[in-house]
Amino acid sequence: MPNTPTPAPNVTAADLRVLLGLAGLTIAEDRAPAVLADLNAHLAHARHLDPLLADARPPDLAPYDPAFPKIAPEAEAE
Amino acid sequence: MTLDLATITLREAMTGLDAREFSVFELTRETLLRIRATEPDLHAYVEVFEEDALKTSLYHDRAREAHKARRPLMGLPIGIKDIFDIAGKHTRCGSRIRAAVEVAAYDAETVHRLRRDGAIFTGKTVTQEFAAGVVSAPCRNPWDLDRIPGGSSGGSAAAVAMGTCLGAIGSDTGGSIRIPASLTGTVGLKPTYGRLPLKGVYPLSPALDTPGPIARSVADALILYLVIANRAKEVATVDAMLEPFGATPLAGVRLGAPAGFFTENLQPDVAASYVVAIEMLKSLGAEVVEVDWAEAGAARSVAALINRVESATVHHDHIRGDEADLIDPDSRLRFEVGALLPGDLYLRATMAREAVRHSIARVYARHKLDAIVAPTLPATAPRADNLVVDFPDGPESVGPALTRLTMPWNATGQPVISLPCGFDRDELPIGLSIVGKPDDELGISRIAHQYEQATAWFQTHARPAVG
Numbered sequence: 001m002p003n004t005p006t007p008a009p010n011v012t013a014a015d016l017r018v019l020l021g022l023a024g025l026t027i028a029e030d031r032a033p034a035v036l037a038d039l040n041a042h043l044a045h046a047r048h049l050d051p052l053l054a055d056a057r058p059p060d061l062a063p064y065d066p067a068f069p070k071i072a073p074e075a076e077a078e
Numbered sequence: 079m080t081l082d083l084a085t086i087t088l089r090e091a092m093t094g095l096d097a098r099e100f101s102v103f104e105l106t107r108e109t110l111l112r113i114r115a116t117e118p119d120l121h122a123y124v125e126v127f128e129e130d131a132l133k134t135s136l137y138h139d140r141a142r143e144a145h146k147a148r149r150p151l152m153g154l155p156i157g158i159k160d161i162f163d164i165a166g167k168h169t170r171c172g173s174r175i176r177a178a179v180e181v182a183a184y185d186a187e188t189v190h191r192l193r194r195d196g197a198i199f200t201g202k203t204v205t206q207e208f209a210a211g212v213v214s215a216p217c218r219n220p221w222d223l224d225r226i227p228g229g230s231s232g233g234s235a236a237a238v239a240m241g242t243c244l245g246a247i248g249s250d251t252g253g254s255i256r257i258p259a260s261l262t263g264t265v266g267l268k269p270t271y272g273r274l275p276l277k278g279v280y281p282l283s284p285a286l287d288t289p290g291p292i293a294r295s296v297a298d299a300l301i302l303y304l305v306i307a308n309r310a311k312e313v314a315t316v317d318a319m320l321e322p323f324g325a326t327p328l329a330g331v332r333l334g335a336p337a338g339f340f341t342e343n344l345q346p347d348v349a350a351s352y353v354v355a356i357e358m359l360k361s362l363g364a365e366v367v368e369v370d371w372a373e374a375g376a377a378r379s380v381a382a383l384i385n386r387v388e389s390a391t392v393h394h395d396h397i398r399g400d401e402a403d404l405i406d407p408d409s410r411l412r413f414e415v416g417a418l419l420p421g422d423l424y425l426r427a428t429m430a431r432e433a434v435r436h437s438i439a440r441v442y443a444r445h446k447l448d449a450i451v452a453p454t455l456p457a458t459a460p461r462a463d464n465l466v467v468d469f470p471d472g473p474e475s476v477g478p479a480l481t482r483l484t485m486p487w488n489a490t491g492q493p494v495i496s497l498p499c500g501f502d503r504d505e506l507p508i509g510l511s512i513v514g515k516p517d518d519e520l521g522i523s524r525i526a527h528q529y530e531q532a533t534a535w536f537q538t539h540a541r542p543a544v545g
Contacts, residue, residue, distance in 0.1 A: 016418075023417045024398055031411070038415045042386060045379035049426050052376050052433035 011040055081105065083112050083241035085539050088154055088298035089316075091244055095142070095153055102142065102153030106135035106198055109155040113200065113242045119223055121216040122237040124160050124170065126201035131155070134198045150313040151305060152196030157237045157246035159230075160202040161209050162186040162289070163278035171280050172207040174404040175396055186278025188247060188289050188306040195310045200243045204233030207409045209249055209282045210389060212257055212480045218462065219262060220540035221506055225459040228258035228480060234292045235262040239540045245293045245302045249279060251286045252385055253484025256496040259292050260454040260509025263498045263540060265530075266292045267299040267523070270516045271491030274307060283388035285428075286381060286488045295536060296320070296497060296527040303519055319520055320527040326363030327528035333359060333366045333451050333512075334441065339374035340452040340483055343471045351500035351508045352453045355529070359451060362532055364525075369450070371441050377434040377486035383419065383427040384489075390416025408477075431489055438490050442515060449522055454496040454509030455480055487511075493519045495526045498535035507535075 011019070016036050020027060027035055081091075081100045094100055110128050117123060138153040158164060161171050163182035170176045185193060193199070204217040206229040214232025219225040220239040227236040231248025235258030238246050248255045250268040259266025267290045274289050281287055291302035297316055304312050312319070323329045335356055341349065360366050390397070393413040396405060405413070441447070457467045460476050467479040474482075487494050492513050499510035510529075514522035530536045 019418045025414055025417060027414065031407070034411055035414055035418075038411055039418050042383065042415055042419060043423075045383050046423055046426070048376040048379035049383075049430040052373065052430045052437075053426060 011036060011043065081108055083108055085537075086241070086244070087294045088244040088301060089295065091154055092150075096148075102135040102138040102198070103132070105153060106131050106155060109200060109242060109244075112240070116240055116242055120218055120220060120236055120240055120242070122203055122227075122233040122240065122242060123157070123201045124172070124204055124233070125167070127167070127199055131198050131200055138196065138198070149194070149196035150301065150310050151192060154197055154245070155200045155243045156192055156197040156302075157200050157203045157234050157243035158189060158192075159209075159234050159246070159248045160205050161249060161280040162189050162247060164189055164199060164202070167202065169202075169280060171209070172205045173406075173409075175401045182278070184278060187275035189278065191306050191308060191310070192247070192302075195305045197305075200237070203231070203237055203243075203246060206230035206232065206254075207406045208280065208389075208393070209251060209254055210409050210412055211406075212253070212477055213462075213465065214258065215462070219459045219506075221263065222459065222504070224461055224463070225506070226261070226462050226465075226476075228261035228459065230254040230258075231266075231292060232258045235259055235264050235266070238262070238264045238292050238294055241539075245291060245298055247289060247302070247306070248292050249282075250288045250290055250484075250488070251282045252381060252481045252488055255288075255290045255292060256454050256484050256494060256509070256511065257480050259496045261459040261507065263507030263535070263538070264292050264294060265296055265299045265498075265526075266290065266496045267303050267519065268487070268494045268496075269303060269307070269519055270493045271488070273517065281388075281392050283385040283392075285384050285388055288488075296495065296523055296530050299495065300520070300523045300527075303523075307519075320524050322528060323524070324363065327532065328359060328362040328364035328525065331364040331448050331525060332446055333364050333449055333525075334369035334445055334447045335366050336371050336374065336450060336452055337368050338370060338372075339486075343469045344453060344456045345458065345467075345469060345502070347500075347502035348453055348456060348458065348508050351502075352510070355499040355510050356451065358532060359529060362528055366451070367445055367447075369441055369445050369447070371438060371450075373434045373437040374486050376430065377438070377489040378482065380427050380431045380434055381485040381489040382481075383423060384431065385485075386412065386416035387419050387424040387427075388416070389413055390419075434486075435490050438492070449515075449518075449525055450513040452511050452513065453483060454511040456483055458502045458504070458506035458508060483511075487513055492516055493522055495519075495522045497526050497530055498538075499529075499533070500535060501538075
């Protein structure tokens, strides 16, 4: 996994419109500045993670059980 | 013993009931009368179970007279945060979205354990909507009704401080037990993440959510913790668990006092109380060493990112449907922003969580620490009509301000107990956190109890002019 520094957050109002569309969200125009400010504030948190992940390997994913999940018969009864 | 709900603790009530100084019915009736008297100003409850509580109290009195096996909480009034299911009651989570929700079919597992061990539920306590925030409107702070109690378990903490229940259950994802405990002068215990069941608790961020007690003393909090941890048999040995460590109360105890992140930009009275608390711990025999946890800020970021993304997933449908307009604007913004954060950032935060857990484990090992002692919050209770907190470096909005020092411990998952350590110039409570190694709830409770017994804060109670 690459560990290039996370760029400084600079999501713009135009970017936000695209992101909202991708996420399937609709927000009123007067709420956009608050959402944009909070989004950039949270993206700024990402920079704090970089030093911690300098030597990190990709995490092991949760073990996959190829068997069907256990289903209680009564839950399926009609 | 006088049945004075302004001051009585859970343990004292247990003793009073055992000695037949008052009955369960009398205790329950007095509690309900106090709720009636204070609720018009306090708003700690969303629903009060008067009839159920009185009926249950009569049952417990009959059981006591029949000398049936005693259960640890038999007949004690307990409040339940309104994100925990109680069978036959609504779990509305402080949200208009759930105004018409069906009643719960079953008790949450933690509620079941409380009921099984004899608790009487006084009612559902106010939560910030979906446990996502620190204000807990419309609940107010018993120390000053113009101020917030903190959150999200604000109703639980306010009710305990006011004496309208003798203990309560809350949940802590970013500080939601410790924040209101600190602001209301109560004791809040956030147990080790992942050890207590979350079945029947409405989620906020499942990787961080932790149920725990809020109480009037360390011993009370420990008793409630033992019950919800399915360790009720150990309640009988609480005295032994909380014994002094040696010739002096904290003999041989080694505590870390973190510099930097946890002591920067505190309100002056909070900073002063912390210094005094450290000196008190030393005078009780503890060895206190300064430690540096350089990753504390990163730990906060880890918890913030995981919290936001997971809560957006929990509320995926709520923020995309017609119901979105029913969500409080602040909560809605939180969930929406969580939905916009990139997926790889969530995975990186999860990886970084392991890194911060390793880094704090190294701090404990390097300094041979039994616990870390830090301010619970950088501030005392903000005013409800001005949700901005003043600090030496300038104002900060209430959410980031009150979660700044609590969230790192959600990232590491360690147990933390917050207890009162003084008052500011406005006579508002200040909280001290004792942070243990994973699964050391008893160790931090024992340290906290020694500190509590040596200070006057334990016996100072909110006495607002209400009712």
